[in-house]
Amino acid sequence: MKKSLKTKFVVMTFICVLLAAIAIGSISLISSSLIVDKNSSTIISLTSSKNAQSINTIMSSIEQSVKIPHSYAENMYTSAEDYQYNHYLLEEYIEAMNVLLKNAAENTPGAVAAYIRFAPELDLPYDGSLLVYNENGDPNPPEENSDETPSTEPGFYPHTMTDLTDLEVKKETMWYFYPRMTNSAQWIDPYTDPNRSNNTYMISYVMPIIISGNFVGVVGMDIDMKLVTSTIDSIKIYDTGIAFLCNDKGDIIYHKNYPKGVSNENFKSFFGVDKETLVNTNSENIISAPTTDGGHRMLSVQRLANDMILVHSIPANEIVVDRNNLITQIVLALFIVLGVAFIITMETVTILFKPIKHLTEVSKQIASGDLDVEIECRSKDEIGTLADSFRTTVGELKRFIGKINKQAFTDAPTGAGNKAAYADAIKRVEIITKHPDSSYAVIVMDINYLKMYNDRHGHEFGDMLISDASELIRGVFGDYEIFRIGGDEFVCIIINPEDGVCEKLKSRFKEAVNKFNEGSTRYELGLHVAIGYAQYKGYDTNDTYTDVFARADKDMYYDKVEIKKNVKMPEGYVDDRTVN
Numbered sequence: 001m002k003k004s005l006k007t008k009f010v011v012m013t014f015i016c017v018l019l020a021a022i023a024i025g026s027i028s029l030i031s032s033s034l035i036v037d038k039n040s041s042t043i044i045s046l047t048s049s050k051n052a053q054s055i056n057t058i059m060s061s062i063e064q065s066v067k068i069p070h071s072y073a074e075n076m077y078t079s080a081e082d083y084q085y086n087h088y089l090l091e092e093y094i095e096a097m098n099v100l101l102k103n104a105a106e107n108t109p110g111a112v113a114a115y116i117r118f119a120p121e122l123d124l125p126y127d128g129s130l131l132v133y134n135e136n137g138d139p140n141p142p143e144e145n146s147d148e149t150p151s152t153e154p155g156f157y158p159h160t161m162t163d164l165t166d167l168e169v170k171k172e173t174m175w176y177f178y179p180r181m182t183n184s185a186q187w188i189d190p191y192t193d194p195n196r197s198n199n200t201y202m203i204s205y206v207m208p209i210i211i212s213g214n215f216v217g218v219v220g221m222d223i224d225m226k227l228v229t230s231t232i233d234s235i236k237i238y239d240t241g242i243a244f245l246c247n248d249k250g251d252i253i254y255h256k257n258y259p260k261g262v263s264n265e266n267f268k269s270f271f272g273v274d275k276e277t278l279v280n281t282n283s284e285n286i287i288s289a290p291t292t293d294g295g296h297r298m299l300s301v302q303r304l305a306n307d308m309i310l311v312h313s314i315p316a317n318e319i320v321v322d323r324n325n326l327i328t329q330i331v332l333a334l335f336i337v338l339g340v341a342f343i344i345t346m347e348t349v350t351i352l353f354k355p356i357k358h359l360t361e362v363s364k365q366i367a368s369g370d371l372d373v374e375i376e377c378r379s380k381d382e383i384g385t386l387a388d389s390f391r392t393t394v395g396e397l398k399r400f401i402g403k404i405n406k407q408a409f410t411d412a413p414t415g416a417g418n419k420a421a422y423a424d425a426i427k428r429v430e431i432i433t434k435h436p437d438s439s440y441a442v443i444v445m446d447i448n449y450l451k452m453y454n455d456r457h458g459h460e461f462g463d464m465l466i467s468d469a470s471e472l473i474r475g476v477f478g479d480y481e482i483f484r485i486g487g488d489e490f491v492c493i494i495i496n497p498e499d500g501v502c503e504k505l506k507s508r509f510k511e512a513v514n515k516f517n518e519g520s521t522r523y524e525l526g527l528h529v530a531i532g533y534a535q536y537k538g539y540d541t542n543d544t545y546t547d548v549f550a551r552a553d554k555d556m557y558y559d560k561v562e563i564k565k566n567v568k569m570p571e572g573y574v575d576d577r578t579v580n
Contacts, residue, residue: 017386020363021334024393027367035400040319041286044237044300048312049283051235051243052302055228058109059187059305062205062223065108066185069100070207070219073116077211080122087125094129101131101219102156110227112200114156116209117176118217120164128217132159132196162193179208179218187306189247190225190254201225205306229254232310241314248307250275271313272297278311288316330393337389344382355383366394372428411484413463414470422483425493426545432495433536433545441497441535442545443505444552445473447488448528448563452573464522469529472516476509491549502533524570528563532556 076093083090094116101114117128137152139159151157162173169177171191179186188204206220228245233256235243244255252261258270268274272289278301281287287299296316303309365373373394375387409421417425432438447469454462466488473482477492485491494501509531517526532555537543 016360018338020360020367021337023367024334024363027397035404044286044298044312044314044319045284047237048243048300048302048310051231051312052304052310055231055310056305058227058231059205062108062111062221063185065104065111066114066205066207066219066221069097069104069114069116070209072100073097073209073217073219074211077209077216079211080124080216083124090125094126097219098129098131098158101129101221105131105133105156105221108221108223110223111221112202112224113159113196113222114220115161115222116217116219117161117164119180119215122216127161127164130159130161131156159196175204175206175220175222176218179206179220180215183208183210183215187308189308193222203228203306225254229256232256235312237312237314238318239315240318241312243310243312246275246278246309246311248279248309250279250309253308271299273299279309333389333393337386340382340385344386355379355387366397414466414484414490415474416470416490417481417483419483419485422485422491425481425483429493429495429545433543439496439536439538440548441494441502441533442548442552443477443492443494443502443531443533444549444556445490445492445509446530446556446560448530448560449525449567450488452525452569453523456570456573465527468516468522468527472509472512472527472529476505476512497535502535506531506533525567528567530556530560530563532559 076096078089078093083093097116101116105111105114111133113130113132115128115130117130118124118126120127133154133156135154137154138150138157140150140157162176164173164176171189172193174191175188178188185205185207188206190201190203192199192201200222202222202224204220204222206218208218209216232243232245232254237243242256244258245253247253250267252258252267255261262270264275269292271278272291273287277287278299281299281301283300283302285301287301289297289299291297298314298316298319300312300314301309302312362373362375375391375394378384378387409417409424411418429440432440447466450462450465453465470484470490473490473492481493483491483493492505509529513527513529517523520527532552534548534551534555536548
């Protein structure tokens with residue numbers, strides 16, 4: 001059975017629409033996936049970095065609190081011999097330290113104890129002093145025959161110190177031995193002191209007292225781990241993402257779902273990665289870790305100031321939910337467009353043939369990366385709806401890609417477009433010149449005496465010259481596209497310029513330079529920028545962009561020569577070039 005011409009047109013047109021939709025949909029899916037994935041990684045990195053900074057701020061505050069009494073301890077310490085034979089002198093020293101320790105602890109959130117502890121081998125009359133927070137007041141009974149009654153106010157009061165005479169290194173005495181062994185300030189992993197009745201789980205920051213190269217003792221402060229764990233518990237990324245804390249070896253210090261920690265054997269099965277991977281991961285990287293239910297979690301690792309590791313764990317399906325929603329919308333829109341196109345093609349093939357062909361060509365341009373195409377179809381029917389869908393899709397692509405292009409096509413020091421942006425602009429100009437009524441102008445600017453300033457004052461001074469010059473350029477040509485195409489060369493492209501606008505802009509720029517030089521003595525020869533311009537002569541000529549640029553560059557060269565006639569080079573400086 002022969003197929004009618006109408007049927008052939010319907011089939012052919014529908015195939016074209018289908019191919020165009022697949023091309024646009026593929027680009028949309030790929031671009032949106034890449035952009036959303038990148039944005040998600042950025043959100044995770046920034047959020048985890050911010051949370052780590054919050055904890056580091058707490059740690060830094062604690063360190064500063066310990067440094068004040070530690071400084072006094074080192075500066076006011078005399079000698080073990082003095083204290084062995086003059087108990088009163090040692091009592092005065094400890095009493096002054098108690099005042100500093102108490103004040104530091106009272107002004108440090110989460111502090112549960114502050115102390116100074118002398119080395120046992122010094123054989124001093126007192127081991128040191130330990131002040132422990134007690135919410136019920138002073139726990140120490142008054143001396144016999146004393147009329148004083150213990151204070152009931154919450155605060156820091158003297159407490160019995162840990163016996164260190166056996167010099168045994170264990171977890172609850174690392175606060176003393178770790179800084180002693182390293183001769184440096186140390187953060188101590190969380191522990192519980194069995195000598196204290198409340199069994200507070202705490203971390204300690206301890207600084208060694210070093211006198212004339214000899215270890216004398218330590219000054220430290222104990223912090224209730226609740227200060228850190230409450231901050232960790234408050235962290236929330238996406239819907240169910242959480243954070244947990246490890247030490248520098250990867251051992252779990254705090255995880256609200258595993259209060260007793262996780263054994264080495266179960267670590268990888270619980271978290272999807274081994275400890276070594278967790279410890280050695282850079283803070284900029286995101287780890288994809290499999291879960292026991294067949295899913296994945298994304299882990300972001302931040303090393304804290306005390307060498308502990310803050311890990312953020314987020315279910316992968318929450319991270320990609322935005323991407324999945326966008327993909328669903330694109331796919332749904334794709335099917336809707338295909339359905340509408342098929343129905344319209346079947347009913348009005350003769351009328352729709354031309355606009356559908358146009359849309360097919362447009363889609364090919366979009367597929368090749370040209371997102372500045374103009375969709376001419378403006379009818380208020382189904383084809384108009386299809387065209388609007390194309391415009392919406394292109395708009396979304398341009399919006400997403402624009403975020404990336406803004407960074408990729410900008411010269412950071414000057415804010416002008418970079419060489420990549422300039423190359424892209426030339427391509428656009430070449431496309432424009434295919435239209436008979438198109439026109440454009442090229443303005444070339446070159447900073448004079450940059451080499452001389454670099455030679456005489458260094459490149460930082462030259463950078464300042466470039467910065468000042470680019471600010472003047474933006475001030476005058478800011479309404480048009482500006483590009484930095486070399487160290488000292490800038491180009492401005494004006495599409496469809498008005499009559500005389502180039503000369504007006506040149507005059508305004510010269511006035512701006514003169515005004516700058518009148519009000520500034522920063523540069524011994526002044527700030528000078530040569531400028532020249534040329535315009536595209538028309539569609540009926542063989543002018544290329546290179547020809548127009550060459551004329552503008554030549555015009556700029558003449559201006560540069562005129563500037564040199566009026567500026568005298570510094571005495572003794574030899575420029576081996578004809579024009580700089």
